[in-house]
Amino acid sequence: MCADTPNTDTAAPDYKDTLTLPETDFPMRAGLPKREPEWLDRWARLGVYDRLRAQAGDRTPFVLHDGPPYANGHLHIGHALNKTIKDMVVRSQQMMGRDARYVPGWDCHGLPIEWKIEEQYRKKGRNKDEVDVIDFRQECRRFAEGWINVQREEFKRLGITGNWADPYLTMNFHAEAVIAAEFQKFLMTGTLYQGSKPVMWSPVEKTALAEAEVEYHDKESFTIWVKFRVSDFGSPEDDRSFEEESDEDREAVLKALTATAEKFVGAHVVIWTTTPWTIPSNKAVVYGADYDYGLYEVTGTPDECWLAVGERYILADKLAARTFERARLSEGQYRRVSDVSAEQLSRMTLHHPLAGAEGANGEWDAPRDFRAADFVTDEEGTGFVHCAPSHGMEEYELYRDLGMLEQVITYNVMDDGGFRADLPFFGGKYILNRKGGEGDANKAVIDKLTSVGGLMARGKIKHSYPHSWRSKAPVIFRNTPQWFAAIDRPVGDGQNQNGKTIRERALTCIDQVAWTPQAGRNRLHSMMEGRPDWVLSRQRAWGVPLTCFTRKGSLPTDPDFLLRDEAVNARICAAFEEEGADAWYKPGAKERFLGDEYAPDEWDQVFDILDVWFDSGSTHAFVLRDREDGAADGIADLYLEGTDQHRGWFHSSMLQACGTKGRAPYRGVLTHGFTLDEKGNKMSKSLGNTIAPDDVVKQYGADILRLWVAQTDYTSDQRIGPEILKGVADSYRRLRNTMRFMLGNLHGFTAANAVEPAQMPELERWVLHRLAELDAKVREGYAAYDFQGVFQALFNFATVDLSSVYFDIRKDTLYCDPEDSLGRRAALTVLDLLYHRLTTWLAPILVFTMEEVWLERFPGEDSSVHLVDFPDTPTAWRDEALAAKWAGIRQARRVVTAALEVQRRDKVIGASLEAAPIVHVEDNSLRAALETVPFADICITSAIEVSGAPAPDGAFRLPEIPGIAVVFAEASGDKCQRCWKILPDVGDHTHPATCARCDAALD
Template identity: 80%
Template sequence: MSAETPDYKTTLNLPKTDFPMRAGLPKREPDWLARWERIGVYDRLRDKEGRSSFVLHDGPPYANGHLHIGHALNKTIKDMIVRSHQMMGHDSRYVPGWDCHGLPIEWKIEEQYRAKGLDKDAVDVVDFRQECRKFAEGWVDIQREEFKRLGITGKWEDPYLTMDFHAERVIAEEFMKFLMNGTLYQGSKPVMWSPVEETALAEAEVEYHDKESPTVWVKFRVARMDRPDVMLSDEEATDEARAALAAADADLARDIEGAHVVIWTTTPWTMPSNKAVVYGAGISYGLYEVTGRPEECWADIGDRYILADSLAADVMARARLDDTMYRRLRDVRPSQLEGIRLKHPLAGAEGANGEWDDLRDFRAADFVTDTEGTGFVHCAPSHGMEEYELYRGLGMLEQVITYNVMDDGSFREDLPFFGGKRILRAKAKNGSWEGDANAAVIAKLIEVGGLLARGRIKHSYPHSWRSKAPVIYRNTPQWFAAIDRAVGDGQDSYGTTIRQRALTSIDELVKWTPRTGRNRLHSMIEARPDWVLSRQRAWGVPLTCFTRVGALPTDADFLLRDPRVNARIAEAFESEGADAWYKPGAKERFLGDDHDPAAYEQVFDILDVWFDSGSTHAFVLRDRADGTPDGIADVYMEGTDQHRGWFHSSLLQACGTLGRAPYRNVVTHGFTLDEKGNKMSKSLGNTIVPDEVVKQYGADILRLWVAQADYSADQRIGPEILKGTADSYRRLRNTLRFMLGSLGDFREADRVAPADMPELERWVLHRLAELDQRVQEGYRAFDFQGVFQAIFNFATVDLSAFYFDIRKDALYCDGETKRAHAARTVLDLLFHRLTTWLAPILVFTMEEVWLERFPGEDASVHLQDFPQTPASWRDEALAAKWAAVRSVRRVVTAALEVQRTAKVIGASLEAAPVVHVEDPATAAALASVSFEDICITSGIAVTTDPAPAEAYRLPDVPGIGVVFEMADGEKCQRCWKILPDVGTHRHPGTCARCDAALATVPAE
């Protein structure tokens, strides 16, 4: 700049804003939280009238421990659903809730008692329950603040708790509906049982981990064949009987006398409870004889074993017999196995006191396969559901059910050889829960010659998700809800049984996101057994029912069904909570004068906590003023594990009491993994704690991570991923900062109607109309990744890298021209849409952006709706034209980048290229716009002449060639364009446009 040329910088309309480049989210976000609470944003939204109801019903987290990253993912997705639907015109309500009953809390209190030397069983049960309640209350308060810190909106001052007195009343009432409608029954069947926690567990309370188990191949001797008057036992057989047998089936009788059927099991502890062996009716079996043996072997030469042919080689190898040490004697058809009875390997053992002397049943069963094992399955119906169902169907349960295993997983004290032995330890030792029962059983089988082989196997095995200890199947009296029994309540629109109603609801009432959720839950409901409702613990809602003394569970009067008794229970729970059930005189109080207390027993099992959470629709959606008119939620949203958890139990519970599902949409997210795709574990040191992310980056970065991910799959998170998220945030923040700076002097009087705008501005409006549809469709479909990606690409590619880049010149240099006013009008329209569209995701940042432009004591972006975007903004023909313009621009900018890299030019304004365009229509389109402004050059020439060989081309944009030329003229000292007319105007060193803009500035 010469000494005579003024400094024109102060005459430029440069962006002006106090909006900082650095967000400082960790320090500033708490102030916005306090502000929202002070001005009552959530309640003010409820005052908006005439809006349709939209309710996301919260799946309650457990009130036990600080939040983990899965909590943050879950609650943030829920928050985006609630906020976006509010801004799309609904009255979108969210009541957070907590699951407060159950074993984890009970265990914590027991630990505290043990530390003080107290015996839980010696403490008054009501006092114990009060300790559990206080523990839960403390964690509810802690988690509430942690959730709020993530920017989650909701009715935080009035959440729902499953331990609230009204909730406990409703849970009991919902249970009593099962009592009254005929689906409740007491049965004794194998259930998943936690010996460590001494309670039954539901499938949803179980997780599968690898476990190493002992595995054994056990021999059952053929004892007899039940043919008329024909015996094959040592003492019972006679010459006549043998002759009769020989006449009937001489070959088979001779060959299998003294032979053994071999079974394989990974649970040796179930052998004392064995009552039968079963085979497959379609399996090919053979009789095999040992002809040689090594030194270390439990088989003897001459031993004969019946085995599935496809598994025989493997079994013999396990017994250390190679293929030269045995031979196959003959076929044994499944039909020839009929009538055989077997001896238990412990039969006749010294000291067994006849415990196992009864002959074992031997029959076909459809669950036997020849894919592993021996082709035979040992049956302990007390510890296996398939075996239980088989013998229940045969009407033989009384003959085969045992009660050998106690609550703590130990054998009954009077069980020969094994009394008091434990299947699992009370506490893990060196990572193992293995007790001494398996070893004792194996040792005794070896001693009596009952073992053919043994080994170890690592397999997926059920564990309690609370204690992390393995579980067992154990026959024990429990309370069940029958899912295939007709529900006598007359609500039959979706079916007459719980299973029918659930399956119909899944297909006819509920929309699934993603669709795979439907398939998963449908298959679970199709195959599931009756619902085990009872738990043998203290902290929860009791099964509020009475049984008649001396009656059997199958008797019609076994259960007391009296609405008057139920009403008294409900009334007491409303005022005193479920503790009322445990207070002295409770039985007399509830039975009243209607029934003799001596004639009834009070049930003290507690309800499965999944029944608690499954009932929440009744006391949240039905009973609260901010619930729903029909008691159905618009959305349930949880992780994939809740297909067997909350989605599942809520469906069963509501189908039993309401006749259909309690939700219209089910949205499912995946699990959180580390950056390498590994499961997070404290021992591996790869956990990500939400509080630490918030302290380092701010909650908005964590929320942006959620929005950028495909939540329907498992999510990865870690330091590098969070750095990438923070980079995306910075790019978006810079876009918003430019808009704020450019809108600082925007006035309504300068607003330009769309029809009067230049084409470039009308193209932006077209893109806004397209994006408005994409955003709202995406939010309604819960597709936050799609929404954010569309907005982010628009903001960074269409705006920052294209529109803003082009219009900076007009905004800074034009002065008060129509083009500048149109650009600011578009920026204003962009501002209102981008801030509101992004508000459900970046709740803190969009509030900051909004208040920077529209400050006010009661102002908030979260009180706004998405602006209505006129359909008239869409212009497909214009969009097609500008798509062509942008394609040519891309060739020009690439050609200039070559020159910049070669240091021929420093900036694009030094260039005035020649653009050769083969297509006349494209050339005409370029001629109709200020293409030099679009390319940010000082000049440009468009021609349809053929491009010379040296012209720059891009392979994917055919028909375009660019020849580089330097701009001709002098550099304008105000706008920096190089133009021939610079220096010929009133204001020194300016071009015509800048001279006009400076018309009001005196010349020097």
Template identity: 70%
Template sequence: MSPDTVTETPAPDYKSTLNLPETAFPMRAGLPEREPQWLARWARIGIYERLRASAAGRAPFILHDGPPYANGNLHIGHGLNKVLKDMVVRSQQMMGRDARYIPGWDCHGLPIEWKIEEQYRSKGLNKDDVSVVDFRQECRKFAEHWVEIQREEFKRLGITGNWSDPYLTMDFHAEAVIAGEFQKFLMNGSLYQGSKPVMWSPVEKTALAEAEVEYQDVTSHQVWVRFPVAADASQPRKSSYREDGTTRVLFGAELNAQLSDASVLIWTTTPWTIPQNRAVAFGPSIAYGLYQANRPGTDDKPATSETVILADALAGAVFAHAKFAEGDVQRLRDVSAEELSALTLAHPFRGLEGANGEWDYDVPVLPGEHVTEDAGTGFVHTAPSHGDDDYQLGLRYGLPMTYNVMEDGSYRADLPLFGGQHIIQPDGKEGPANVSVIKALAGAGGLFAKGKLKHSYPHSWRSKAPLIYRNTPQWFAAIDKPLSDGKGEYGDTIRKRALTSIEELVTFTPISGRNRLHSMMEARPDWVLSRQRAWGVPLTCFVKRGAKPTDADFLLRNEEVNARIVAAFEAEGADAWYKDGSKERLLGNIVNPDDYEQVFDILDVWFDSGSTHAFVLRDRADGSEDGLADLYLEGTDQHRGWFHSSMLQACGTIGRAPYRGVLTHGFTLDEKGMKMSKSLGNTVAPAQIVKDYGADILRLWVAQTDFTVDQRIGPEILKGTADSYRRLRNTMRFLLGSLGDVTEADRVEPAQMPELERWVLHRLAELDEVVRTGYAAYDFQGVFQALFNFATVDLSAFYFDIRKDTLYCDGDTERRRAARTVLVHLFDRLTTWLAPILTFTMEEVWLERHPGEDSSVHLQDFPTTPSDWRDEALDTKWQAIRAARRVVTGALEKQRTAKVIGASLEAAPTVFVSDALAQALRGVAFEDLSITSGIVVTTDAAPEGAFRLPDVPEVAVVFALAEGEKCQRCWKILPDVGTHPHPHVCARCDAALAGLNVPA
């Protein structure tokens, strides 16, 4: 080595002297593997029970769980629903309420019964070959099996609740209460037996409620049918009509004679109902005409001419369907409503060979407000046994009911021409009835035209088979009959009480739910309570032998009998009703059992779930003090389901709605907005999401969606959700890394903090209001968006970015202590605020800082945030400073892209600002905010070419390189580096090293 060679001393490695983040909290979450550990821990420490104990004396908050059906694995709708409920319960608890949650299951009804029947059929067995009690026991075991599976699936999603003691509608006490609730309808006068058309499943051989019906597009037969004017009408009908400016009385016989060659045309998509026709309805306000239709002859067929009556607005479409040319049709004259009401028609099968006179009766023409000119002919063929409008018209005019269709969807065996033929076959496919009726119409000269129509048609959501309207004896709850129960504060009928509840007592989220439920309650018919099945709670009533349903003593109303039934159900369950000798046991020594017949229909399963308020909210120690729920939360379909049946049931028993609030969520669709279907292969199962991503990702997806409308989910959406999760996890990881050794002694009061820290406290105070208001309004999307934006924009991209230098490089300075104090406040709030959403992750974060067997974030309340942290003037000032900072970072990014600099600390720009902004920046270390080594702020005019942003016109930046040497500890480039005892560091770092007793 030459004596003249200069050897540079290598720069010391100061990395060990930095306060770098330290945490065992992993960057990779590993949720699928780690979440079960938290579940086991919560079970071990009894967290739900501890919450109940600690919340004693608080105002209760009761979310009553709408019972899922115990018959299969969970689908994504279950996941959405239960996670939403869990977010409600957890947030209400952490806002200071005693938020109890009792999960429950719907266990009775056709879906389970149908599964057991399928098992029987697969083994070649017949349900009717075993006793009802044995069959019911099979159903009970099936439900128990799926309750256990679903319970574990729900718990895996992080749902908190009383899982050790859920409610089941098949529990003996529940069955006893359901029977007792039914008896209240028996005793208050609303229960009656009636024969009217109800939605009927020929495949399942039972009546269905509207909530058990789904609509599918099908292609149906459509026919236009002639109902000829009856020349030999036996009924002398009378009317008046105007002719040549005068009015005269015209008797039906005379009118029928005038129109003896005419036919009234009807249109229907259910030809099988034609044999049950008893009238034709017309619209009094619709314009009708008499038309002559001529069909030219051909080599094979002679020319024909006929006159028909139909609505003028529909005539063109009808004749087009019948393939008449425009010139072949002539309108002869008006036909008035008075004339129509005087007409008498003949059934199309009147006098038909082989009919044995079955249809040789007069068919009246009756006014009906339900008749429109939207489609068809303006006339509606009326079969009172097979449609509600038809039934109501029949009641008004005394039309007879028919009983031609049997429970299996076949015509009665002795019905002429069609006996025994199925409308719907046992396999759910169309039977021969429609085609047979169409052929008979053609043979009788009644078929004017025919075709096919694709339209929406009701199906059973269980068997997926088509339904029919069928007249059967059923048990109903009258919703417009005044009740004698002394609970008339909100009305004397079920309907009035329901409407008053909706208008005055219930809060709806979203508000559209109010209008939907209100309109349904306004228009709904009486409630069909009975089902012709075996698995459920029976209609616990007796009818007097030989009495008619209209007789006053038809139903046995005896409180002593009722009490005996309820006691038997408490001891043995509803099976007590079906055991040998049950009637004698229940009636003996009170009334003569021989005088009564026992009813064996079972209750609509919606009555079961509608009664849950009684045996959950009213009867349980952890129920509700007033028997009411603060919230019912279900999908939008439950406006005609559980919300609806619960309203009807409670209005009939307690006189009002059983809930104070109703929250409705939409349906879950795939990423393209299509309905999920196994056949399409686009379903997303919660179990698969948990396996691939973890339950917290599913929960986060729920929080990010607007649940009040239909949501979408799929692989790409879940990837985006997972990315949001990672960003949020990194924020929490930074907090943990910077708080490892912080103590109470490090705390700094707000008055001693720099403005930047006081601005963060202000944001926390703002967010405290947003979070509490949002959770109270169930706006989980709004809460999460506010917190996520705060964590990623205000913190990670701004505050943390700025204060990393202070946290890592400062010694024990007031500024560093203030920053760490703020980090503690951030930690306490973000972990608790996010805990209702990210249940598992926030527990993991909390335990990293607060370890201990008894520790849990879910045992915490939201921290109280001092109101004096709010400082609107400071916020306004710092919004302006942040805007100026954006201009600086924009200017630096331009230089970085051009590779002039590699890092912002290489810069020391000049910033040209307005006088007002200069005043705001006075006393603020703007170079630290901009993460530059230096900065010059001036109010001089900016030179041409200075960097600007259009939305911040009062700020301009001229780039300049920082001058000096790079500090080997904090990496700032400063003129004083190298002038201090510790080599190659700036003054700030030299002082920090001295405080750490690092030799110079």
């Protein structure tokens, strides 16, 4: 049927005005960038989010707890992805009958903001240390407030729904009071302690960092092979059995030991390190008890070599050749003298390469500890590891467990990454420069080792190295007093249902959480199994302080070191509630909080601030627990962030909640991947491959960005770029045309004209069956947060089942049948049912476009698609037998359509209505099915013959659909000038040049 094509036959009557053609103001071109702000203004006037909360009634709440973005800078594409997924979750849950609450939030404290203010100071020549701390904190607060307002508008522009009028901020006074109260729970239950251990430290930012604040980038480092001289081989008297031997045996042992000592004393144990700056802090060397070691002697040397003929070196056999190669020796320039057993190694005494150096003032003269350790590897290096327990966690733990920390801990590196001023040779040298580049410490150490003959070889290596994700500068491990939460110490709160320690509770609770995708469970579980104690303290100014006091003169191990008093805690929290955390820094704060019960001069006030991950980890308390629009039990239905938050927010929230409430703060966790460019490369400003959400919105509109999110598998990394967005826009246009077709034909339709399903033709009932199938799929998909699956199902239905099949077939009925005919009313009824479902089903994804579609039919002042639920779809619409029948009919139609396309391509016909093909069908049941339906109308031909006779040679076939063949034949008769079918009866009726159906319609 081609009645919507202009009539070019001027001799025939023009019946165009007698057709019921689509009528709509819904434009083909969306104009989203211009129109979307109008809908945003409308939603604001309507108060859509507040209305939904007010009319929630007894709906079951659904709470998606927002992981707070940082209030620092414009949004990037990752923000847009994250917030759009959250919005689709919230909107779909709401439209499926829940009371879906979403309180957006912001992370406001911490180093990035403090760093920005310091940068402003530096540009003005101001010194931060000379500024009053409260004034400085107020500047940080104002900076955060400014960016919160910017980001809020950028999020709203993306169509994100939520309580934007009252978001949560970690710097709100109530939030700061609750964060302090949550910290005090760690204080009161005995999990808080002060310790001195190596932590990741940013010399540029002068603060400790948590693992979640570190990212790994390639870095070129110096690498050196350092010689530790064997100075002694021990005495036989060291063995208890020696005195039990006879004089003769003792003499033999002594002789053998002397010979062995002569072989080893003066030899060198060689270590390899990529951190030359740690050599001045060396306190020990360790080896692997189960590895094979050998004594090697240099027999020849090339030019420019630091080794000399006759020198002896002890190395792991597996690594010896590689080590000598680095020292520029070829295979024939050294020989293996003998084995070196673990027992022999244990007898040796080593000296630091700087021992006895002129000007060293005895700094390194004491012998180095030398023992076996489990963490030594024979995969790289030399088989020996130098230990500076102040700068390495494995070494620290080794000597902690040995009870030897006092002997091996050093304090050579200051908070700015410089060596202490009085350290011989290296005082005042810096590991990094002020911008995070290579300082002068490594070179100074290498040069000094070279001058004293302490190096075997040196070089450079490119390897993955931890950097601060804020300053992008490398970090170091540095021993410094910090405050920790013990995750393996029993929590003294009596909540032992999930375990006694924080780690036990976390590992138990992880298996109580629904993970999407499931791999997130394994990732967090492995992290929890191996993580160290939580470093809570930071040496900064902008944040919530560690609200505790320590007794002067006491050691951290003393039982009365920390003040534990609920009355003191209550005074602190009350002050924070009224004045914010600035109250901690006001004059007289110590006296105010200690009250009359304690003498202020007996207590020190702690001024470190809390790790910002403790802030965000505590949000469950001041958002979920304390807000009316939170969760009644303080537990969110869903936390949703990127995969990096397994070591970030998911992680800290689990730790914090297990420490304070004994269980996880979430029932479900959903993670998404990262956003890459079209080639799969990480986005970088330096590469020029970033895409700002604002740019996409200005060019295409926010709905195109949202549709990109819906079309991607967000559980993996996603790609975005100009070509991808063009493809998304094309999908959008196809979907928009589907909606426009429905709107045009539904003009003037009312429920009074509706037809019951039982009265409908089979084609309409097949569409209803598909709707019932889709209803289940859509609800299951949205419940599983499978937006890609939901959209793909709806898009395929709209463009294939509807546009290419149902709409194509029913145009003739809709345009040409009498307005009140049963067939036309049945088709309109189905269009109405389709409209209500497609518009609402797609509303969580295309929030602006579906509002536009909705308002075309329901333009009332209080009308909005976002105020309604998904309509109930009767299960009675499902008809599997009918669906199976129509699957066969559609297969036959495909063959006919393809056959006619060949004739159209060859210019035999111009339109399918010029054809009256013969369809040969081998299957009896399919042939019978075709005879029960108007197959000519289904194939959009003027006539059609279905035959059971064998198909002649040359009949058209599709290889993938056997048993069906088509023989082309032209339609006979004249062309009806109203419906354009070619029929024998055209011209035999009252109205000129019409068929019987059109003649009756005109009457």
